[in-house]
Structure formats: C-alpha cells, structure tokens
C-alpha cells in the first residue's frame with residue numbers, strides 16, 4: 068500500500084512496513100477524529116442555534132455517556148501502545164546470528180568496518196536478505212545513525228556502544244543521515260547504504276583491500292599492548308583467560324554478576340577497576356587514552372572471536388559468511 072506515494076521514503080527493510088502501518092493507522096485515526104469533531108461543531112451550531120420561542124435545556128450527568136467516552140478512547144490508546152511496543156521491541160532486539168558491522172562516528176563522517184576487515188567511509192555495502200547488526204560508538208559528540216528507507220534511527224554516543232539492526236529487502240542505494248545536530252558540518256554528515264544481491268556482495272567483499280579481519284587485527288594489538296602477558300590461554304596468567312567469556316555471565320569481586328557484552332569488554336579495557344573479576348586483583352593497567360576507537364573495536368572483536376570458535380580469530384570469517 069502507498070508504495071508509489073512520493074510522501075513516503077523507499078521501503079527497503081523487513082521492519083519498514085510495520086512502522087508505516089502504525090504511522091498510517093495514527094494518521095487515519097487523527098484524520099477521522101478531526102473530521103468528526105469539526106462536522107459535529109458545524110451540525111450542532113446549526114441545529115441548536117438560537118431560535119425564537121426555544122430555550123436551551125441543560126442535561127446534568129449521564130453515567131453511561133461518561134463511561135463510554137472514557138473507556139473507548141482508553142481502548143484505542145492501549146491498542147496504539149501495544150502495537151508501538153511490539154514494533155519497538157522488534158527494532159531493539161537484533162537477531163542472534165546477525166552479521167556485525169562496527170560503526171565509529173566522528174565529526175563529520177561515518178567509519179564503518181566489516182568483521183571480515185573491509186573498511187568504508189560514508190558508505191556501507193550489505194547483502195539483501197541478511198540480518199545486519201550495527202555496533203556503534205562515537206569518537207567525539209553525539210551523532211545519530213538514520214536510514215529512512217529502513218525506518219531505523221539510533222543515537223551514537225561517545226564512551227559506549229549502542230546497536231541497531233535491519234534486514235534489507237530490496238537492492239538499491241539508500242540515504243544515510245546523521246540525525247543529531249553535531250556541529251557546523253552536521254548537514255554534510257551523510258552517506259549511502261548500498262544493498263546488493265548476495266552473490267554480488269560476496270564478490271565485493273572478496274575484492275577490495277582488506278587489511279585482515281577485525282579479530283586478527285585485534286589479536287596483534289593484543290600482543291603489541293602486552294595484554295597477552297597477563298591474559299594467557301591457560302589458567303596460569305595474572306589475568307583471567309579470555310577464551311569463552313563473551314556473552315556469558317561474569318562473577319565480580321563485589322558479588323554482582325554481569326553479562327560480558329561489548330560494553331563490558333570495552334569498559335574492562337578502558338577502566339578495568341570499574342568491574343573487577345572475582346578471584347583477581349585489580350592490577351590491570353588503565354588503557355583509556357592509549358587505544359583509539361578503531362583499536363578498541365578490534366580488541367572487542369578479538370575477545371568475541373575467542374568465544375565464537377575454539378581456534379581464535381581464524382574461524383570468524385567462515386562463521387559469518389554463509
């Protein structure tokens with residue numbers, strides 16, 4: 068419905084139709100109420116206008132009427148609420164096996180990195196029909212990742228990761244905008260999403276210059292920065308063995324338990340003493356200011372890869388590309 072109406076941007080993701088349906092419902096409902104109220108004003112004004120020999124008669128109280136005009140709108144609002152919540156949770160919950168793209172925003176560009184190692188600026192290539200999850204952070208101020216054709220918009224914040232996901236349904240080129248005013252050249256912070264057929268995408272992925280997968284780059288940083296001296300692949304290191312920790316609950320020294328997600332790994336690297344793993348001393352050096360956002364991304368991808376497959380790093384590619 069309304070596919071060719073120029074009022075709507077292209078609809079090119081699985082979630083777009085749901086958002087539009089709710090939007091159109093709200094529009095029709097508001098239109099209907101507006102019409103009903105205005106026509107009633109006109110009808111009543113004519114019908115009950117002052118006429119000779121007629122006196123207005125006041126009606127006091129009608130329980131049935133009051134219940135009706137309370138319960139009917141409540142019902143309608145609850146429908147809108149439930150419908151909206153359903154779409155919200157769907158948009159907020161990336162499918163587990165989605166392929167991942169790391170996004171670093173800065174004034175005024177988007178830097179996008181595929182797990183396989185391809186880097187792009189202000190341009191993202193994705194295949195049609197595959198769930199894609201973006202793990203995003205900002206190097207400076209708040210930005211917002213907005214793809215109108217997919218009906219997704221997510222703020223991108225400095226100091227932590229936020230996520231968004233989509234599954235593209237139509238090959239084509241779509242707009243990417245920054246939707247949070249972020250400085251004098253905010254309006255120039257635009258890009259494009261190139262949705263390709265899977266075979267075409269594989270060709271694109273294998274062409275171009277890849278500087279090694281994210282995880283394998285992460286592994287070399289892990290060695291360069293000396294992480295490996297404490298985090299060994301056995302239990303003899305001064306720090307915990309990182310194999311298999313990602314996505315699992317971690318027991319902390321203060322008795323709490325947290326799930327080791329991207330934000331946890333990030334924080335563990337930047338300010339290790341914020342959450343100390345049970346059974347260990349807070350001896351890990353602070354890496355805040357010593358690693359760039361890109362390096363952090365690669366370290367996170369490396370730690371993740373240690374949980375994805377028994378042989379670190381090497382399996383990442385096969386497990387992501389079907």
Ligand SMILES: [Cu+2]
Pocket residue numbers: 175209210211245246247248249253256
């Ligand atoms: Cu921006």
